[in-house]
Structure formats: C-alpha cells, structure tokens
Amino acid sequence: MKKTRAETDFSHRRISRRAALLGGAQLLFIGGLAARMRFLQVEQADQFRLLAEENRINVRLIPPSRGEVFDRNGVRLAQNAPSYRIVIVREDAGDTDAVLERLSRIIPLDPEDIARTKEELRRSPSFLPITIAEDVRWQDISRVSVNAPALPGVTPEVGLSRVYPQGSDFAHVLGYVGPVSDYDLQKIEDPEPVLRIPRFQIGKVGVETKLEPLLRGKAGAKRVEVNAAGRVMRELDRREGIPGSDVQLTIDAKLQGYVQARLDQESASAVVLDCDTGDVVACASAPTFDPNLFVRGISVKDYNTLTNNKYRPLASKTVQGLYPPGSTFKMITAMAALEAGLIGPDETVYCPGHLTVSGRRFHCWKRGGHGWVDLQTSLKRSCDVYYYDLAIKVGIEKVSEMAKRFGLGVKHDVPMSAVAQGLAPNMAWKQQTYGQSWRVGDTVNVSIGQGFMLASPMQLAVMTARLATGRAVEPRLIKSIDGVEQPERGGESLGMNENNLRKMRRAMDVTVNDRRGTAYGSRIIDEGMRMAGKTGTSQVRNITAAERRAGVIRNEDLPWERRDHALFVNFAPIDRPKYAISVVVEHGGGGSKAAAPIARDITLQALYGGEPPLEAYPTKDRERIEEQQERLRGVQPQASFVGRDQA
C-alpha cells in the first residue's frame, strides 16, 4: 500500500505524540519505583535492619516420622531406620579436592560418588551442603567424627529412611517410598512445604502411596539461630511434628511369606481372603523384587533387569493382572441359569464334544464329549458344552449381571496400585467399545470364561468368597489405623436362593473330592479341612480348525508365552468356609496340574496356621510334600540391609 508523504507525516506526528505520552508514563512509573525504594531503604531502613537482625533466627522444617506398617499379628512390615550420610560444605572445607582425598583414605568411597560430589560442588553455591555418601555404615561415621579436625567442612548427618524388614514378600502390597521427584510435585496442587525438603520420601506404589496422607504426618518446625555464615549456632525452640499414623494390614506375614515362597519363580499370583471379614490374609505376586532397592533410587542396571524379565516382577498381578477366568467362571453361568429358574431338578444335556451355534462349531475341551451330563457332573468334569447351552438359554445380560453381583468386572476398593476393573461384558459394552452388535458366539465364549471376559485373581477370590458365604464379601486390606479397628467387610446377603448356592458348593465339592473330579489329585484328606474348588484353564490363543484337524499341540510343546493360563479357586473348610483362595499361574498349562496343588498347599498352611501335618495329604503325595516342605522351610524372607550395619 503506497502512502502519500502527507499521510506518512501525519502518522509520524501521531506516533511521536503517543510515544511522548507513553514514555512520560514510563518515566513516571520509574519515579514511583524510586520513591518506593527511598521509602524502604532510607525512611524505613532502621526498622528493616532490625528485622534483618532477627532474621538470624531461621525457621526450619522438621520432617515428620512416617507411620509404620504392621501385619495382622503386629509383625513390622515397614519401619524407619536411622540412615547416616556424609555432607561437605565448600566454604568451610577450603580445598575440597584435598579434603575429599583425605576422606577417601579414611573411609571407602565410590569413585563415582567422588566425581558426582566434585561436580555438584562446582555447580552449587559455596554454603550449600553437598551429600558425599549416603547410607554410610556406623563405623565409618565414627571414623569421620574422630578425624574431624583433618576434615574441615565434612559432617555426618543422620536422617530416617524407610526399611522393609520383610523384603520382597510385601513388595507388591506395600509398595515402596522414594525421594520426591519434580514429577511428583507437579501432580500435586499447592504442595506442602515439607515435600520440598531434599530427599524427603513419599509413597510411590502400593499401600505406601494410597495411604500417603495418613502415613506422612505433619511436619514440625524448629527455630535456630544462625551466624553470618549461615551456620547453625544453637537451636532456640522446636515444635515436633505429628508422626504419621501406624497402619495394620489384614495380611498375615507368616502366611504371606509361605505363599510367596510357594509360588517361587513362577509367573503367578495368589490371594487368600477371610470369608467372614473379607480380610486379605495373603496377596502374593511372583516373581517379586526387593522394595528396599527402590527406597534410595534403584540403579539403572537393577531396574533394567527387573523390567526386562519376561515374568514381569514389578507387576502386581493379584490386582493388576487380568486373565480370562476360564472354567472358574462356570459357577457364574450356572448361578445365572439357576436364579433364572432355567435348570430343572433332573435336567441333563448331551455333550457330543462340540456344539454348533449359528454355523460355527464350538468345541468341548474333551474331543469325545462327556455324554449326558447334569449340573453337578458338568462342573465336576468341567464340560464346556453344558455351559454353552446354559448361556444361550439365559442370555448374556443375565450372565454379565450375575458376574457383577459376584464381584467380577467391578473395581474393588483395595488400597493397592493399579487395581484393575476387569470386564464382565454385555451387549451395550460391545456396542460402545467396538461399535459392533453382540453375537451369540460371544455369549458362548463368555459362558466358559473366555472371549471378552477378564478378571483379576483378587476378583476371583472375591467371587469364591461370595459363593461360599452367599454374602457380598469385599476385600479389606487395612485392619486398623493408629489402633482404631476398621469396619469388617463380610458384607450383607447377596439375596440369592440358598438352595442354588448349596448346589454350586456341592458341585465344587465333588470337583475336588470325587474320584472323577478335575481337581481330585489336589484333595485334602483331613476330614475337617476339606476344600471345594474349581479348576480353570484359559486359552491365550485361538485354536484354528486346521490345527484341530492336525491334532491340538500339547501345551508343553508350545513356547511359554502361548501356553494356557492355569487357574484354581477354592474355599475351605467345606462346612464352615473360612478362607477363599484363588491361584493363577500364567502360562502354567492346566489348572488341575499347575494351580490346584499350590492352592491346596496354601489352604492347608492357612487353616493350620503353619506347616500342616503330612496326614492332611493323600498318601501317595506325602513323600513329595515332605521334600517340598523341607525345601520351603529353608526359604527365609530376605531382610535386606545392604550396605548398612544396625547402629
């Protein structure tokens, strides 16, 4: 746009005018600032000088001591132990290189630590204390104290640090704490000042993070007098903080230790619920890891070892792991049909080994079929066709609803990390998620706990507890807080027909205790402690028609990742159910072979409150069990005090 000379002059004049105005305003503001400075620095100088003198008195936060965690019998699971570290202040040290050199001759120092300290010393202001070494042994601390004159600027400091005496047994339930990171701070709106204390520990995973507000406590404060160099001369007064609440878990450390040892290095998990109170008595996920490694920051190498392990030790499989429940779901399908009144007293179904539904053939696991089966036989021998038939009759909506009433597809309130909701699918869900309408084949898959159906071991244990009691048992992990007992969660009645429930329990009874039951090999001989249960084997792959013709490949011949998951749920004793248990062995093969024996061992251990007598086992197993007990007795929970002596 070409402009005329006149226009340019006009605009230039206007800019000049406004520039003068704005410039004037700016100078006026600067004048205002100058006046304010004069007011503060000249007129009020004396007053502020006085305040500055008072400022020699410095208020410092005292970190609260974190609440401790105990098991149901008072065994300490998480505690605070003094941890010593050595710090150096550059302006007091003078020649820091020489001081560090002398120090490394007195106590063993990691060359990496020395390099890091030098780097930090170079970058930080001279009055800031820099940590040379953490988690120092008491004898090294005393050496430093004795040699103090030769080590100007070097001081030992004591703080509290979290220790998990039970080591890896509680890694997944309890989680661990770690130093506050920038990422943590960012997630919190208006963080408390105490979080800004360097190396302050907060819960990162599990109960430690879910109960963080309770465990943390309130920071105290102390007033200290500092000299002109910032050194603390004396402490004037202090207000102690309020320590965090002590928390008692419902878990029995002894049983937990046993379960963890029994699962060993399998990729497996097990949950033991108390049927009366909902108490989570054991909750173990294997393989596990040592949470103490995380407390002060885990080394990259250790961390990579953990994350690269194909058995996923960091995952909390009991609540986070979702598996197709397989045949353990058959009780739900049966209950849906029973409650709908669709199973007559002597009703039987013929199983020829498969069922054709809308042109697609669904197979029973037994190729030859089971022949005529009734409800009890079908569960005992885990016939699939019987449940295909039931589910088609009853419809997916009722099955899905029944699953939810038994706690599947429902997120239970357990203060652990990454609690999964699982899935009890229905038509609306499929429409919403996939935009496809529900097909009857989907119902057939769900009827035996395959297809879209997903549940966590915790949910399966809840399901079993509800079957055993007929009450809406909810898992309870926190027994008491600061000695205040938390409400039990045995639950109200589910409002189901007691006769139907009794039929299911009876069917589960024969599954274990009848000679032809799938879990007969894992029965308990001891009369008063017999258990009822159900095996499950859930496929993680589709078996193609071609494969079926060629003969289904045996599990043992498949690579580990493609083998079936082995599941088992049970409750015991049959007459007065005390414990409900679920065991899932990832890619373990068949439920009766891989999961049921573990569940039996755990059941006996729980019922006897320790090692059961060999008489509880069938005669032919006793020799093997004795060997196993011998071996497990040797596995002690490794209390980890790496690089530390108890002072």
Next chain:
Amino acid sequence: MSYLEYAVKTAPTGVRKILYLNWPIAILLASISGVGFLMLYSVAGGSFSPWAEPQMKRFAVGFVLMISVAMVPIWFWRSLAGIAYLVTLALLVAVEFFGVVGMGAQRWIDLGFMRLQPSELMKITLVMFLAAYYDWLPAKRTSHPFWVLLPVIVILIPTALVLRQPDLGTSILLLAAGGGLMFLAGVHWAYFAAVLASAIGLVTTVFKSRGTEWQLIKDYQFRRIDTFLDPSTDPLGAGYHITQSKIALGSGGWTGRGFMQGTQTRLNFLPEKHTDFIFTTLAEEFGFLGSMSLLGLYALIIVFCIWSALINKDRFSSLLILGIALNFFLFFAVNMSMVMGLAPVVGVPLPLVSFGGSAMLVLMLAFGLMQSAHVHRLR
C-alpha cells in the same frame, strides 16, 4: 515506503555501520549486564560458578548477535515480521506437545545446546508483527473496528497459549506490550477506556464470586492474592517471599552492607536469589545508591530508545523501537514492583541481571533489531 526510497536516502554501508550504532545504548546494556555478573558472583558466595561465568559467556554471544542483527538492513527484518510471528506461534504450540517440563510449567523446547522458551521470543516477534501491520495499514483505518479486531486476535492467541503453560507473568507482559503498541500506533482512546472498564468489571466479579458456588478461580489462587495484599498474614507460608524480600531491600540502607556482605540473601532467606529476586541482593549490598544507579541505567535505556524512535521517520522502525523499549520497561518494572511488594509474585526476571540464557539472548536480539532500525533510519 518502498525499498527504493530507503536506498536513495543513503544509509551508511559496510563496516562503517558499526560507527553509526546507538553506542550509548550498547554501553548501557553492557553496564547493566556487568552489574548482573557482580551480583551473580556475590550470590554464589564469591564464585564465578555456577552462575556468573555462563552468564558472561551468554552476554558475549548476545552482544555479537546484537551487532550482527544490527548490520542487516531493517527492511529485511520487516519483510520477515509475518513469518517470524507465525514460526514463534508454531513453536508455542509445539511446547504444548513436546515441551520439556521445568519448574512445574511447560515452557521449553530443548534444542540440545540450549533450551528455547518460545514465549520469550514471542515478546519480540509480536512487536515486530504489529509494527509491520501498522506500517502497512493506512493511518485513516487505524481505529476502524475491523482493523482493531485483527491485531487484538494476533495478541490474544499467543497470550492464551502462554497462559496455558501456565506462565501468568509472561502472558501479562505480552498483553501489555501488544496493547501498548496499539496505543502507540494511534488506536482511538475509546477502545482502551472500554477494555480498562471491562477489566475492572471482571476483577470485581472474580472477587464477588469468592465462596459462592460459581467461584471463578481456585481457593489457593485467592489465598495468594490475600497474601499479596497483606503479606504479614502468612509470614512463613506464601507471604514469605514478599516479607523477606522487603526486609532484604530495607536493610540495605543508604549505602548497603558492602559487596558480598549481604546476610539476607546469602543466608537463603530468599528463594531464587539468582533469578527473580536478584535485585534484593543488589539493594542489600549496595543500598539505596546502588539500586538507584541500576534504576537510572534502565531509565536511560528507555530515554535513548524513545529519542531514537522520535528521530526515525520510518513508521515501522519507530514503532518497533518503541515496542522493544516498552517490553524492556515492562520487564524490569514488573520485576522491581514484585520484589518491592507492589505487585504479586508472578515470576518475571530482571532483564540482563537475572540468571537465564533464553531471556538474555532474546533481549540482545531485540536490541539488535532496535540498532538495525537506528543505523538504517531515514536521515
């Protein structure tokens, strides 16, 4: 103004241009930065590391950058105004997605050798773009509603993006600088009056909404405003910064405690003493005379800029220079008001003195543009 006209009114050429730089401003910039080095040396407890040394290196790079930018004719920079604005805007959007998270806010793009804060750059490119816009727009249309709405949008888009980061301080500066430029360009008084009136209305509404169900800002934000209005209510919490800052300033007295003798800042009573609160160290150690001297240096830069703008007959150039000066003014005015307890703590550094790479380089770039406009002005 065509390129031809520029060429006819001969501007200095070649290396001789260096002689025609606005040397007073260059010297003033160097002196202020020098004050900065001294203060950074002092707050580090008498050490060039960790702050003073990198700051000196950055200033050296910045000074060379300024002269290089100044050597390039201003009409070249003007032709870049639109692209520069759009690129910076794209960078701002990019931090939303790839930004490095620092100090609880997303502001940086990591370039490898330095961290770029697009919001800093935006202060300059926004001024450039608006100056070019008003240079292009016939003067008669300046106050036409449509031609007013356009720059308003141009200002509001980056402001909103910066506010989302969240960086309240910089977004206020952007808004003020953009508005100031529109004022300089001659937009009618009535617009500014209307905006002012509605702003007052909005603030009243926000305060009226407190405690009601439709509360417009969060509780902790209200608490921060409370503490600003009366810091003594919470001397150990949020009011701490303001109270401590005032104590440090006030205890300086007429002549201060002397170099490296400040107790308040060295005893860590103040946070961020090497960045936003560095002025308190100066005020404490050099007293009223010291702080007045720095304020005087800043004021002189503004005066020289306005003078340079007034003698420049090119509309783009004078608007650009005034805009840069305004930006610079807002920078130190907000920071100083903050440490003196006249404004809430919003996190604006003291230009050229506070430790920080991005801000320093962008400022030197801006003064490079200013120098280019000065060297290549119509005589």
